Amino acid sequence: MKTLHHKIAISTCTAIFCLFFVGCKNFLDTKPSDFYSPEEYYNTEAQLNTALVGVYDPLGSSELYSYNISSMFGTEADEGYYNRSSAEGPQIYDFTSAHTRIRTTWQKLYQGIHRANLVLANVNKPEMSTSARNIIIGEAKFLRAFYYFLLVTNWGGVPLVTQPTESPIDNGVARNTDKEVYEFILAEMKEAEAKVRDIEAVGNAGRVNKSAVRGILARVCLHMAGYPLNDHSKYAEARDWVKKVMDSGHALNPDYKQIFINYAQDKYDLKESIWEVEFWGNGSDTYSEAGWIGVRLGVATSDVTLGFRYGIIRTTEKYYHLFEDSDVRREWTIAPYKYSGKTPVNHGPSDIYDRDIAKWRREYELDKSTSLTAQNFPLLRYSDVLLMYAEAETMASNTAPSPQAFEAINQVRRRAFALPIHTPDPMVDLSGLDHEQFMKVIKDERSRELGFEGLRKHDLIRWGDFLTVMKDMEVELSIGGAPSFAVWAFTNVQPKHVLFPIPVREMALNKQLTQNPGW
Numbered sequence: 001m002k003t004l005h006h007k008i009a010i011s012t013c014t015a016i017f018c019l020f021f022v023g024c025k026n027f028l029d030t031k032p033s034d035f036y037s038p039e040e041y042y043n044t045e046a047q048l049n050t051a052l053v054g055v056y057d058p059l060g061s062s063e064l065y066s067y068n069i070s071s072m073f074g075t076e077a078d079e080g081y082y083n084r085s086s087a088e089g090p091q092i093y094d095f096t097s098a099h100t101r102i103r104t105t106w107q108k109l110y111q112g113i114h115r116a117n118l119v120l121a122n123v124n125k126p127e128m129s130t131s132a133r134n135i136i137i138g139e140a141k142f143l144r145a146f147y148y149f150l151l152v153t154n155w156g157g158v159p160l161v162t163q164p165t166e167s168p169i170d171n172g173v174a175r176n177t178d179k180e181v182y183e184f185i186l187a188e189m190k191e192a193e194a195k196v197r198d199i200e201a202v203g204n205a206g207r208v209n210k211s212a213v214r215g216i217l218a219r220v221c222l223h224m225a226g227y228p229l230n231d232h233s234k235y236a237e238a239r240d241w242v243k244k245v246m247d248s249g250h251a252l253n254p255d256y257k258q259i260f261i262n263y264a265q266d267k268y269d270l271k272e273s274i275w276e277v278e279f280w281g282n283g284s285d286t287y288s289e290a291g292w293i294g295v296r297l298g299v300a301t302s303d304v305t306l307g308f309r310y311g312i313i314r315t316t317e318k319y320y321h322l323f324e325d326s327d328v329r330r331e332w333t334i335a336p337y338k339y340s341g342k343t344p345v346n347h348g349p350s351d352i353y354d355r356d357i358a359k360w361r362r363e364y365e366l367d368k369s370t371s372l373t374a375q376n377f378p379l380l381r382y383s384d385v386l387l388m389y390a391e392a393e394t395m396a397s398n399t400a401p402s403p404q405a406f407e408a409i410n411q412v413r414r415r416a417f418a419l420p421i422h423t424p425d426p427m428v429d430l431s432g433l434d435h436e437q438f439m440k441v442i443k444d445e446r447s448r449e450l451g452f453e454g455l456r457k458h459d460l461i462r463w464g465d466f467l468t469v470m471k472d473m474e475v476e477l478s479i480g481g482a483p484s485f486a487v488w489a490f491t492n493v494q495p496k497h498v499l500f501p502i503p504v505r506e507m508a509l510n511k512q513l514t515q516n517p518g519w
Helices: 002-010 012-020 045-060 068-072 100-122 130-155 178-193 210-225 234-246 256-264 317-322 328-333 382-397 403-416 435-450 456-463 466-479 484-492 504-509
Strands: 080-082 273-277 313-315 337-340 343-346 377-381
Touching (some): 045 100, 045 130, 068 100, 100 130, 130 178, 130 210, 210 234, 210 273, 210 377, 210 382, 234 382, 256 273, 256 377, 273 382, 313 317, 317 435, 328 435, 382 435, 403 435, 435 456
Antiparallel strands (some): 080 313
């Protein structure tokens, strides 16, 4: 939405040039006049804030949440399949270390880290208040740690670069271990938590706030508790972080579909949607930071008044039947219709594999273009906080779930069945489950609630379920009813796909790097 990304767009010629081209200082032995060097920049609070905007910018790039992470990196594992009869790439686990998307996402993450390093290295230059300086430090440290979190969950141990280098990608640093990277992330985010503002003071979900830091800290701890570190002590720490969010006045939006309508219509709901990737404009404006949310994932149509959509991801029968018939999330997440011209036509009961993913609905957008949208993408919702609490509380105690764990998941379930969130209902509330049964339900509930929000694949990996679940899907899709190409991802997936390969170009540039197993 507009506030942050309008600033990103108009700062491109200053912060982005300064931050990205810092290594070009000797170009033709002339002093460039169209961008600032670090020595000439960061001299005022305004310049520092402009540079901070540049640290946010990679989040909305096509290499991250505009396309690759939201649409192409695993297509949410077992929840969907890539709806194209001719394809190669990460979306069907058919790629090499030379694949462009793997390389550009790695580079974009290190670009964000590089920009954060420059901000932090120069943060003490301007005259400004301590409180304003601390906010900038907190946001930059958190974003840098978040980019490292995306790196370690996708590539394993990566080089930890914490000082400015001449190039954001050619750093000549060897890989750190998974544990070292996670420990760095944890320490940086904890420091950031003490410095950033409360969400009410920030006033929008596009900027880092205290609730976002706490919630992502919990997510990091859950990953540390699971594969590959398997540090069980981190469950208690995850529980404590999400409890802080729960005690901060957040609440579920009573209407599930309204969450996503808000993303389409440039509306914030700070109670439910705690942190979002911001997009603004539709590509036709002078300054625009538009994305592809809703264009790639959506009910296919060529009608521009409805909002052009490719429909590249369709659901699996397993995912469709994971929902109960009266669960309102199913009809919103999975389209019960297709378009014939401008007219929606309902699918028949046997047309499950023909159903497009429909969470991001362009018909609700207020200002459409053909191929770009201003729809925001959620990075942390309050329902995720509740489900993380239920999981962490149960795993930390290693006993039967507590009443508090049941209540957390039941609030999410009541909303899913359009019931009052805080009123117990015996028809949908869970009770009487043992530890193993409850964890099975948690895994399913996360899939139902958070489907196609970029979390499922890495949830399965941290639980140690990824390969088993994917190969079970291969069997299911081979039985019949699905297009022949729907099974490709599940047939192709191998143990090596738990991690991406280090890009071949990076291996050539940095001789200190070693390749991931199997690649």
